[in-house]
Amino acid sequence: MKRAWALFVGLLRELSDQNAYERHLASHGVTHSGAEWRRFSEERLRAKYARAKCC
Amino acid sequence: MRIFHRLIWFAVAAVAALCLGYIATERGEPINSLWLVVAAVCTYLIGYRFYAGFIAAKVMMLDDLRATPAERLRNGHDFEPTNKWILFGHHFAAIAGPGPLVGPTLAAQFGYLPGTLWIIIGCVLGGAVQDFIILFCSMRRDGKSLGAMAREEIGKIGGFTALLTVLLIMIILLAVVALVVVNALKDSPWGTFTIAASMPVALFMGLYLRYWRPGKVLECSAIGFVLVLASIFGGQWVSQSAQLAPIFTLSGIALTAAVILYGFFASALPVWLLLAPRDYLSTFVKLGVVMMLAAGILAVRPQLELPAFTRFVDGNGPIFAGKIFPFCFITIACGAISGFHALISSGTTPKMIAREKNAWPVGYGSMLLESFVAIMALIAACSLQPGVFFAVNSPAGIVGSTADAAVATVSSWGYPVTAAQMSSLAADVGEKSLFYRTGGAPSLALGMAHIFAGTGGGRAILGFWYHFAIMFEALFILTVIDAGTRVGRFMLQDLLGQVYKPLGRTSWMPGVIGTSAVIVASWGYFLYQGVIDPLGGINSLWPLFGIANQLLAAIALCVATTILIKMHGAKYMWITCTPLAWLLIVTFTAGYQKLFSDLPRIGFLAQAEMMQNALDAGKIAAANIASQQTQIFNAKLDAVVTGVFMILVATVLADSIRVWIGILSGTREKRVSETPFVMTRLQAEEL
Numbered sequence: 203m204k205r206a207w208a209l210f211v212g213l214l215r216e217l218s219d220q221n222a223y224e225r226h227l228a229s230h231g232v233t234h235s236g237a238e239w240r241r242f243s244e245e246r247l248r249a250k251y252a253r254a255k256c257c
Numbered sequence: 258m259r260i261f262h263r264l265i266w267f268a269v270a271a272v273a274a275l276c277l278g279y280i281a282t283e284r285g286e287p288i289n290s291l292w293l294v295v296a297a298v299c300t301y302l303i304g305y306r307f308y309a310g311f312i313a314a315k316v317m318m319l320d321d322l323r324a325t326p327a328e329r330l331r332n333g334h335d336f337e338p339t340n341k342w343i344l345f346g347h348h349f350a351a352i353a354g355p356g357p358l359v360g361p362t363l364a365a366q367f368g369y370l371p372g373t374l375w376i377i378i379g380c381v382l383g384g385a386v387q388d389f390i391i392l393f394c395s396m397r398r399d400g401k402s403l404g405a406m407a408r409e410e411i412g413k414i415g416g417f418t419a420l421l422t423v424l425l426i427m428i429i430l431l432a433v434v435a436l437v438v439v440n441a442l443k444d445s446p447w448g449t450f451t452i453a454a455s456m457p458v459a460l461f462m463g464l465y466l467r468y469w470r471p472g473k474v475l476e477c478s479a480i481g482f483v484l485v486l487a488s489i490f491g492g493q494w495v496s497q498s499a500q501l502a503p504i505f506t507l508s509g510i511a512l513t514a515a516v517i518l519y520g521f522f523a524s525a526l527p528v529w530l531l532l533a534p535r536d537y538l539s540t541f542v543k544l545g546v547v548m549m550l551a552a553g554i555l556a557v558r559p560q561l562e563l564p565a566f567t568r569f570v571d572g573n574g575p576i577f578a579g580k581i582f583p584f585c586f587i588t589i590a591c592g593a594i595s596g597f598h599a600l601i602s603s604g605t606t607p608k609m610i611a612r613e614k615n616a617w618p619v620g621y622g623s624m625l626l627e628s629f630v631a632i633m634a635l636i637a638a639c640s641l642q643p644g645v646f647f648a649v650n651s652p653a654g655i656v657g658s659t660a661d662a663a664v665a666t667v668s669s670w671g672y673p674v675t676a677a678q679m680s681s682l683a684a685d686v687g688e689k690s691l692f693y694r695t696g697g698a699p700s701l702a703l704g705m706a707h708i709f710a711g712t713g714g715g716r717a718i719l720g721f722w723y724h725f726a727i728m729f730e731a732l733f734i735l736t737v738i739d740a741g742t743r744v745g746r747f748m749l750q751d752l753l754g755q756v757y758k759p760l761g762r763t764s765w766m767p768g769v770i771g772t773s774a775v776i777v778a779s780w781g782y783f784l785y786q787g788v789i790d791p792l793g794g795i796n797s798l799w800p801l802f803g804i805a806n807q808l809l810a811a812i813a814l815c816v817a818t819t820i821l822i823k824m825h826g827a828k829y830m831w832i833t834c835t836p837l838a839w840l841l842i843v844t845f846t847a848g849y850q851k852l853f854s855d856l857p858r859i860g861f862l863a864q865a866e867m868m869q870n871a872l873d874a875g876k877i878a879a880a881n882i883a884s885q886q887t888q889i890f891n892a893k894l895d896a897v898v899t900g901v902f903m904i905l906v907a908t909v910l911a912d913s914i915r916v917w918i919g920i921l922s923g924t925r926e927k928r929v930s931e932t933p934f935v936m937t938r939l940q941a942e943e944l
Binding site for chain 2: 220222
């Protein structure tokens with residue numbers, strides 16, 4: 203049950219890009235800030251919406 | 258233990274066969290939807306365990322010791338090894354769109370049986386196989402896109418044609434899904450207010466996420482969801498207000514203008530402001546509603562009121578014209594096999610697979626779940642009374658332009674319905690009328706509302722659930738529209754940038770505005786054409802979309818076949834050639850009929866000729882001449898688009914066959930362009 207909940211939360215965090223943001227912070231060795239989120243978000247969203255959404 | 262396992266799988270296969278046999282042979286009495294659910298689930302289990310297992314082991318030879326691109330090219334952004342169940346959910350959320358909901362609802366016109374069988378069989382042998390193999394191919398090629406693989410494996414012609422086909426398909430897709438929204442919201446102040454309110458909610462979320470609570474996407478989406486729910490209640494209040502209701506009571510044309518303007522601004526505005534927050538919200542709502550619908554169906558276990566076959570198997574259906582073969586298959590489209598999935602399977606997902614064998618649940622398994630969503634949509638639609646289903650979905654041009662005429666026509670087909678019944682149902686869901694709502698969304702929303710209300714609350718909350726379902730459908734259709742318009746804009750900018758460099762720059766505002774306008778005008782024209790079509794628009798646009806989508810799947814299967822031939826010669830090419838051959842037969846037959854059928858409701862050219870003859874004979878009133886000329890042009894334009902699709906795919910097919918013959922006869926080098934084997938170093942705890 204605990205594992206299923208962890209997976210569920212993991213999925214929500216992946217879908218919301220929050221996991222990706224944590225990876226971004228770790229790989230760049232920086233801490234969270236509004237400016238850092240905006241930098242990450244712009245790069246992430248540019249790539250994300252260069253691809254078609256499925257029908 | 259081995260015998261025990263075999264006995265279990267034998268039992269699953271026997272239950273699948275029993276349920277499929279029952280739903281295929283039972284006639285007369287309504288059957289319970291659980292038969293469909295059990296038949297589908299057991300068949301999926303068999304397909305997943307044995308067919309996909311065979312492909313994984315013998316054809317792909319998936320190897321967990323081989324490092325995936327997610328590990329080798331790990332960069333913390335695109336390439337990241339991800340837990341297989343999280344990636345399963347991520348991939349499913351990416352492939353699940355409005356198609357598997359709307360297509361099966363429209364195909365219910367033939368009865369529940371043809372759609373059910375195709376959704377299950379088509380997925381297990383075709384759709385899931387396509388997704389799985391393309392995912393595998395992309396994974397072994399560092400996450401390359403379908404277009405790049407087509408160029409590399411088949412040739413430059415194949416690659417360019419695939420790109421052009423995607424752009425054209427997107428224009429038709431955006432028009433047809435926009436038409437579904439317009440038909441659901443016209444003359445509905447409740448629905449229109451709810452959807453209109455979702456725009457400021459998305460803007461608020463965008464600002465919240467960027468400036469007030471950066472990075473708190475889940476928190477922001479939860480607030481957005483509460484606000485959208487509140488807007489459903491607000492919509493009810495608006496619809497009952499003498500002052501506000503007229504403001505939100507919009508005609509089809511007015512809604513068309515609104516959706517076109519929305520598409521333009523959503524494409525040109527910064528992505529963080531409107532598109533991204535709406536997308537986060539719609540993804541969570543989509544997953545939540547899918548789970549709710551599954552739970553609702555299991556709890557309520559509705560009877561299927563539509564028969565196994567309706568009288569419209571003869572090709573004279575009111576929603577769209579044409580016989581089961583080929584039109585049932587191209588109408589269901591994404592619920593069984595979708596070309597668009599090949600773009601997702603060669604997009605983000607292959608870059609996140611941690612171990613090769615994870616491609617099995619992610620690629621094959623996600624498509625099974627998508628197919629199950631299609632089965633649920635079919636159940637929701639078929640649980641409506643047939644008379645109600647056809648009264649909601651039939652256009653005025655077929656059933657007559659008054660309520661009395663419509664119920665008389667529908668009843669004369671053998672599906673009794675009364676004006677009082679429709680009026681009472683409309684009042685229950687807070688609408689003035691439910692007639693002429695062609696497009697599938699309202700009838701699906703009605704079916705879903707009945708199922709949700711059946712779990713508790715009954716008729717008293719039918720209106721809330723109906724508008725909740727409409728909100729859910731419209732929310733992610735609008736996300737498809739704004740994201741699709743933006744992608745179309747990028748493609749066009751890429752293309753035009755070759756001619757005049759500034760046009761290719763996404764930061765040059767005149768270029769952004771101009772290309773956004775071109776893309777919006779392209780799909781907007783087809784949308785407008787659908788709205789003014791007296792036959793409801795779905796009759797011409799949905800088959801066009803279905804043909805286009807299935808032809809894209811044919812391109813993906815051409816790429817997959819080429820790669821299988823390079824890997825194993827002719828030994829396993831039947832795995833992709835069987836669904837490919839079927840798709841080509843279906844789509845080329847449908848395309849041919851849409852072009853050359855003598856029946857004006859099917860053939861675009863016959864339709865144009867009939868209207869031209871009426872014009873020439875002076876049978877058209879002076880006030881309607883311009884509109885008649887526009888419709889003649891539209892029918893010819895649809896014919897041209899159909900022809901172009903067929904030529905593009907025939908080009909890719911011919912190019913592929915040339916390559917296949919070359920490899921099999923030994924005149925062409927059989928070079929598999931996979932990345933070389935590298936031993937994985939990924940530890941279990943890293944997942």
